[in-house]
Amino acid sequence: MRSYLVFALVGLTLTVASAARSPTDQEHFVGPSLSSTNPVTKTRTNKKRPLKGRFLHITDIHPDPNYKTGATFESGCHRKPKKDDKKGKGKLDENASDDDDEGDEVDANHIGNKEPVAGKWGSGISDCDTPMSLVNITFDWLKKEWANEVDFVIWTGDNARHDIDRTQPRTPREIFTLNRMVVSKMLDTFGADLPIVPSIGNNDIYPHNVLAAGPSHITEEFLQIWKRFIPSDAAHVFERGAYYSQEVIPDKLAVISLNTLFWYDSNTLVDGCGDHSNDPGALEMDWLEVQLANFRQRGMQVWMSGHVPPHMGHYYDNCYLRYGDLALRYQDTIVGHLFGHMNIDHFFFIDVDELEATSMSQPDPSLQNVTAPTGPRLRHGPELQGSGRYRIQGRSGAQSLQAELKKDFGEMPGPRILKLKDYAVMNVAPSVIPTYYPGIRIFTYNITGVSGDRLDEVLFYRGGEVPEDEDEDLEEQGEDDDKIEVTKKRKGGHRHSKPKDDCKLPQNEDKPHCTFKTKPRHYSRHSPSRSNRPLTPLGYSQFYLPTIDQQSSHPPQWEVEYTTFKAKSLVPPSPNHSNQTSLTQPLPVPLHLLPGYDPAIFTPPNDGEGKKARQKVAAKKKKFYKQLEKITPFRMNDLTIGNYIKLARMLVIEKKLWNKFSEIMWVSTRSVLP
Numbered sequence: 323m324r325s326y327l328v329f330a331l332v333g334l335t336l337t338v339a340s341a342a343r344s345p346t347d348q349e350h351f352v353g354p355s356l357s358s359t360n361p362v363t364k365t366r367t368n369k370k371r372p373l374k375g376r377f378l379h380i381t382d383i384h385p386d387p388n389y390k391t392g393a394t395f396e397s398g399c400h401r402k403p404k405k406d407d408k409k410g411k412g413k414l415d416e417n418a419s420d421d422d423d424e425g426d427e428v429d430a431n432h433i434g435n436k437e438p439v440a441g442k443w444g445s446g447i448s449d450c451d452t453p454m455s456l457v458n459i460t461f462d463w464l465k466k467e468w469a470n471e472v473d474f475v476i477w478t479g480d481n482a483r484h485d486i487d488r489t490q491p492r493t494p495r496e497i498f499t500l501n502r503m504v505v506s507k508m509l510d511t512f513g514a515d516l517p518i519v520p521s522i523g524n525n526d527i528y529p530h531n532v533l534a535a536g537p538s539h540i541t542e543e544f545l546q547i548w549k550r551f552i553p554s555d556a557a558h559v560f561e562r563g564a565y566y567s568q569e570v571i572p573d574k575l576a577v578i579s580l581n582t583l584f585w586y587d588s589n590t591l592v593d594g595c596g597d598h599s600n601d602p603g604a605l606e607m608d609w610l611e612v613q614l615a616n617f618r619q620r621g622m623q624v625w626m627s628g629h630v631p632p633h634m635g636h637y638y639d640n641c642y643l644r645y646g647d648l649a650l651r652y653q654d655t656i657v658g659h660l661f662g663h664m665n666i667d668h669f670f671f672i673d674v675d676e677l678e679a680t681s682m683s684q685p686d687p688s689l690q691n692v693t694a695p696t697g698p699r700l701r702h703g704p705e706l707q708g709s710g711r712y713r714i715q716g717r718s719g720a721q722s723l724q725a726e727l728k729k730d731f732g733e734m735p736g737p738r739i740l741k742l743k744d745y746a747v748m749n750v751a752p753s754v755i756p757t758y759y760p761g762i763r764i765f766t767y768n769i770t771g772v773s774g775d776r777l778d779e780v781l782f783y784r785g786g787e788v789p790e791d792e793d794e795d796l797e798e799q800g801e802d803d804d805k806i807e808v809t810k811k812r813k814g815g816h817r818h819s820k821p822k823d824d825c826k827l828p829q830n831e832d833k834p835h836c837t838f839k840t841k842p843r844h845y846s847r848h849s850p851s852r853s854n855r856p857l858t859p860l861g862y863s864q865f866y867l868p869t870i871d872q873q874s875s876h877p878p879q880w881e882v883e884y885t886t887f888k889a890k891s892l893v894p895p896s897p898n899h900s901n902q903t904s905l906t907q908p909l910p911v912p913l914h915l916l917p918g919y920d921p922a923i924f925t926p927p928n929d930g931e932g933k934k935a936r937q938k939v940a941a942k943k944k945k946f947y948k949q950l951e952k953i954t955p956f957r958m959n960d961l962t963i964g965n966y967i968k969l970a971r972m973l974v975i976e977k978k979l980w981n982k983f984s985e986i987m988w989v990s991t992r993s994v995l996p
Contacts, residue, residue, distance in 0.1 A: 371473070371515065373571070375769040375908050378468060378475045379862075380762055381629075381662025382753030383460075384525070385500055386451035386483040388490055391442045398487040399440035399450035443878055444756045446870045447991050451483040452755045456870070457507070459877040460754060460762070465511040467880075467915065468764065471908075474570040475512060476577055478662040478751070479523025479629035485530060494528040501526060501547050509550065517570040518551050521579040523629040523663065524586065533583045534591040535602035537561040563606050567613055569622075574772060575657075575857055576617055580628030581606060582661075585641035594638035607644045614648060618655040623850055623857045631661035631750050632672065634680055642680060646672040647837060649746035654849035657767075658859050658961065659748045665757040666750065666987050667864070669966065670727060671734075674744040677834040724984055731970040740967065742852060743845040747966045756870050758989035761883065765862045766910040768960075772856050852962055859961035861886040863911045866989055882917060883990055885910065888957045889950040892916060894924060918942075918949040955982045 386399070393399045438445075444456040481504040482497040508518050524531045527540055536542075541561050545552065556566035565581040583589050584603035595603040617624050630636050632645045649656060649672055734740060752761030825836035850858040863885040869878040885892065887910055894909070913919050923943045956979075958965050973980050985992045 371470075373473055373769045373773050374471050375860075376468075376472045376764055376766050376910070377570075378464070378472050378762070378764055379478070379660050379751050380475065380754065381478040381751050382480040382523070382665060382755050383457065383504055384451045384480055384483055384753070384755040385454060385457045385504065387454055387500070388483070388487070389440065389451060389453035391440055391453070393440045395438060395440070395445070395448055395450060398484075398490075399445060399448070399453075400487050400490055402439075441871050442873055442875075444760065444867075444870045446756045446759055446867075448756065449484075449486060450756075451486075452760075455877070456754070456756070456760065456867075457504075460760070460880075461507045461511050463880050464762075467912070469512055469516075471912065472512075472516070472764070474517040474577070475508065475519065476625065476627045476660055477508070477518060477520040478627055478660065479521050480525045480662065480753075480755075481523065482525050484525060492528060497526060497528055498543055498547065501544070505547055505550075514550065517568060517577075519568050519570065519577040519579050519627060520548055520551055521628050522564050522581055522583065524583060524588070527583070531583070531586065531588040532591050533564075533581075533589055535584075535605075536563060540564075559609065563602055563609070565606055565609070567617075567624075571772065573620065573622065575623050575625070577625045577627055578610065578613060580610070580626065582628040582630040582632075582637075585632075585637045585645065586630050587636065587638050592638075595641040595644045597640075603638065603641050604644075607641070607648070611648055614652040614655055618652060618844060622655070623657045624652075624655055626656055626659045628661055630663045631670075631748055632659075633664075633670070639680060643677055643834065646677045646680075646746070647834060647841075650674065650677075650744065650834075650845075651841060651843045653743060653746060653845040653851060653963075655844065656746070657850050657857055659746065661748065661750050662753060664750050665753045665755070666723060667752040667761065667989055668723065668727060668987050669747055669749050670730065671966075671970070672746045672748060674834055675735075676730075724987060728974060728980065732974045734967065734970065742847075742963050742967070743843075745963050745967060747961075747963055752864070752866070752989045756867075758991040759866045759868055759870055759883075761864055761866045761989050762880070763862050763864050764911070766860045766887075766907075768850070768854060768856055768858045768860055768907065770856055770906060850962075852964065854960045854962065860907075861891070861910060861958060861961055863887070864986075865915075868990065882911065882915065882953050884953050884955055884986060886956050886958045886961065887954060888959075889947060889954045892950060892954070916946075916950065917953065918946040920946065955979065955986075 388400050390400060390402060393402050438448075440450060440453075442453075442455060443459065444450075444453055482500040483492065485492045505520075512518060522533075522544060526544075527533050533540065541564050544564060545557060545560050551568070552560055552566050553568060556568075560566045563581055563584065565579055567576050567578045569576045584592050584601075584606050585595060587594075592603050593599075593601045595601065595607050597604070614624065626649075632642055634642055637645065649659065751763045752758065754760045754762065823830040823833060823836075825833070830836055845852075847853060848855070850856065854860070864883045865880045866883040867878045867880060868883075872878055892910060893913070913924070920942045922939050923946055925939075956969055958969060973983050
């Protein structure tokens with residue numbers, strides 16, 4: 323056990339105490355009316371929807387019912403200044419009610435044009451949580467635009483506010499109430515027949531970050547809150563560890579919901595993932611390996627989902643190594659990895675060299691808590707300092723993460739050396755909470771032949787380990803050697819191309835290159851993670867709220883921030899195919915959600931139309947495609963491992979592309995001043 327014994331004992335005492343308290347002993351939950359506090363009484367059905375080839379990834383909603391329009395940032399957006407405080411430096415009005423929020427629009431940007439305060443729809447680039455107004459417009463938009471356009475939802479946790487206000491501390495009861503409210507929103511939005519796969523976040527528990535092995539009051543409560551989502555045969559395992567798997571396309575595709583808190587090194591009630599141990603993190607890894615083996619045996623594909631991503635600076639070393647080991651050993655079964663928590667939009671790799679260099683080494687200092695703000699400065703006051711809010715990279719160290727990613731991408735082996743079997747891609751999505759601008763991600767995946775009883779083609783190799791000479795390198799995929807040549811010379815860093823240690827020695831038996839020799843390793847160039855075939859992720863489109871700070875009574879509108887697709891993949895192949903339902907693979911984004919869309923662009927011209935009318939349509943079409951070019955910076959063919967590696971190389975080579983990637987990491991707020 324780590325050295326934080328005192329804190330661990332305090333956390334355990336608080337956890338046990340919260341379980342023992344009756345609801346009548348809890349502090350009363352005060353806040354705006356939550357009409358959806360109790361989950362909608364719908365039972366899940368076996369109704370089969372036609373596949374759309376899309377799914378939603380949503381994370382870090384952080385609803386705050388105590389948020390007040392016009393409140394100061396130093397109060398966590400909970401209390402307004404006194405009315406005679408014209409310069410914004412007087413005392414906070416502890417008794418300010420939320421009844422007059424509608425009349426605060428004039429003052430919602432600044433007090434006396436000096437100090438910023440909470441906006442009606444949320445406060446971008448701030449430490450404040452998500453107002454109910456933002457929660458409501460988000461789910462209203464999802465219901466209107468996506469309820470019938472996605473096949474399932476991956477929802478990666480944090481559905482309660484942060485503990486940033488000492489005068490209004492969180493309680494277990496409030497945390498559970500907020501989670502129930504979001505469940506109701508999900509059911510009301512998507513109905514009872516759409517698979518929804520939630521996972522637990524570090525702020526979904528009390529105290530935050532700290533969770534002991536179950537069964538416990540917390541795991542039992544979440545089993546009830548998520549009872550409409552968790553398969554009945556998974557209940558026993560969930561009570562023990564708050565993890566489970568769900569088949570979102572029966573017998574073809576599953577999502578594994580991970581409890582990353584057992585691997586999270588801020589959780590002082592656990593002790594990592596040592597081999598042959600009974601620590602909850604190790605037991606979850608054992609369970610995960612069995613799950614992957616079973617899904618592989620059945621010929622299925624799997625999305626891995628969880629809250630805290632497997633960055634070296636977040637996981638216990640042995641948990642990071644074991645997760646990386648499974649990610650690479652089941653590369654032909656895992657179609658992708660999705661996480662939240664960090665609020666920063668980015669991707670990174672877990673690879674063999676990284677695992678070798680990490681073996682019980684110290685965590686990367688660039689991924690530790692950073693106190694000096696190097697990214698966009700967030701708006702907050704002294705009352706938030708030391709408030710117990712975990713300040714991750716998304717708060718103050720995004721630039722350090724950028725530097726680390728650029729270093730890693732630049733040090734990757736050249737295409738004649740790199741082997742795709744040694745890489746797994748981790749995706750981290752932006753959050754609904756306006757740490758920067760709120761973000762939501764819609765993935766598109768290949769559904770060719772998936773809707774039938776059997777897939778039209780073999781998904782992936784099933785004959786055991788693939789011989790070494792069957793695994794191609796990137797050169798065979800036709801990459802541009804002239805552009806990649808600059809990455810072949812490596813300059814050190816934490817990826818080391820040194821000779822591997824002798825696996826016969828006991829001290830080396832747990833190193834990745836040694837475990838790969840003793841455990842089955844499954845990979846194939848024909849798997850959906852490596853080549854475009856049924857269930858391969860084709861790309862994603864990210865939506866955001868760039869006008870979150872507007873003070874109009876009209877809610878801000880969700881817009882496309884960017885998409886990984888090429889522009890031509892976003893539109894019908896011809897005017898006669900403007901009805902996307904006639905396509906085998908529906909368009910990634912409904913046309914009316916694309917910037918500059920006009921139906922006239924895809925309407926075949928009539929013979930009787932004059933020259934001016936045709937020129938007008940041509941001008942609209944030109945403008946439309948110009949806007950598509952702006953939202954398609956990466957232009958990836960699909961989201962296979964090889965194309966992610968190609969993108970990583972191009973990001974290092976092309977300065978303009980790297981600048982765009984850097985801007986996107988902060989959800990396009992890099993140039994916005996608080």
